[in-house]
Amino acid sequence: MQVARRAEELNGALVEELKENLARAGTPISPPVEAAFRATPRHHFVPGVSLEEAYANTSILIKHVDGQPRSSSSQPSLMAHMLDQLDVVPGQKVLEIGTGSGYNAALLGQLVDRGGRVVTIDIDEELVHAAADRLRAAGVPWVEAHAGDGGLGWPAGGPYERIIVTAAAWDIPRAWRDQLVHGGRFVTPLMIRGGQACVAFERVENHLDSVTIGDCSFMSMRGAFGDPGRPLALGPRAGFYAVIPNPDGPRVSAGEIYGWLTDAPRELESGVSATPTELWELEQWLAFRDEGYCFLWTHGDEAEHELLPPLPRPGASGPTAWARGIVSEHGLALVGPCPPRNHPSEGDQVYLGVWSYGTDVELGQRLLNHMERWTASRDCSPLPLEIRVYHSCDTELPPSWEIVRRPSSLLAIDWSPGA
Ligand SMILES: C[S@@+](CC[C@H](N)C(=O)[O-])C[C@H]1O[C@@H](n2cnc3c(N)ncnc32)[C@H](O)[C@@H]1O
Secondary structure, eight states, X not given: OHHHHHHHHHHHHHHHHHHHHHHHTTOOOOHHHHHHHHHSOGGGTSTTSOHHHHTXXXXXXXXEETTEEEEEEOOHHHHHHHHHHHTOOTTOEEEEEOOTXXXXXXXXXXXXXXXSEEEEEESOHHHHHHHHHHHHHTTOTTEEEEESOGGGOOGGGOOEEEEEEOSBXXXXXXXXXXXXXXXXXXXXXEEETTEEEEEEEEEETTEEEEEEEEEOOOOBOOSXXXXXXXXXXXXXXXXXXXXXXXXXXXXXXXXXXXXXHTSOOEEEEEEEEEOHHHHHHHHHHHHHHOTTEEEEEEESOHHHHTTSOOOOOTTOOSSEEEEEEEEETTEEEEEEEOOOTTOOOOTTOEEEEEEEEESOHHHHHHHHHHHHHHHHHOOOSSOSOEEEEEOOTTSOOOTTXXXXXXXXXXXXXXXXXTO
């Protein structure tokens, strides 16, 4: 009883925090999404963590394999924003790809209410079983969980008025478009140029047209339509990885990167400071603007943590060290802490510099230039883009837009709409 009361209190505080955060970001939470969060106790979906952790506005890792994250309950403020982008109305049929903990499916269950239907799919059967048990206990029988590759959708339950993907999509399978009604809405984290944008599309005839675009950070989708870029396993111990998301980016081996990291870095001062949240924004800036953008992380081994510059990673929980920067065929430059002499960091602001490795001496300066340009504009957004998704080569594509060819879709991107 006491647990239920404490959980309700903490959930109330979380909802207030979401309201504040989203209002500050200029995307206020809508009353139905707020009510769905109030009605859905997150601690029922993320067992094994304290009540305080369950109601913190952070993602919670729920499964990892060999040190690689496989599933998490996403950051609540990001979930709230995506649910608002999805714009669900009671009575609708919704498909979710990426069941994970089942928490987002339960929120969708509140939004469609008992007259609607939610089908949620995860590629990991073990997670589906656990989530199905939790959803049964939550008393939402109109929400059903199935195991399968979500890239194929779930035709038996379609067509859907709404489809939401909660893993980062690299390609947009035709099945998603085909299972969405005309005028229906589709929300997905989309990987472009190594960065991620959370895009709400509407189906217009046979293509998808972006309606709203925000920032996000999700683990990659797996399966037949997943991101072909694989993390490079670094060093002798499990749980240390590097990712170079750009498939046309620098060709460099895991051994070279690990070798560079085991040497002492050259440190360069930048005079730029940032909070943990702003660090993530800097990372998005690099992802969209540098062909050699890379990130590295370790999960587990303390000795490996020490090879990375010690900077916080916002919105994450658990013993993970994370670093971001740029790589070339001859070196690596990472964002690291670097207080100017006689100038200690203040509050949660950290002074940043560049930790540079290998023989590419210009790379550190290139990263410094990015940091300076970023701090001058503090623009982290995935740019004011407009995106259309097509599924047939004979479609007439918008002239002068960048065309990104993926195995089953064509992404047409206008990087500066209205310009
Ligand atoms: C960030 S988690 C989802 C969070 C979830 N919506 C929640 O509320 O907890 C991403 C999930 O996508 C799943 N996934 C990855 N690739 C998939 C695929 N091809 N089809 C279905 N699920 C997939 C992962 O197993 C993981 O559980």
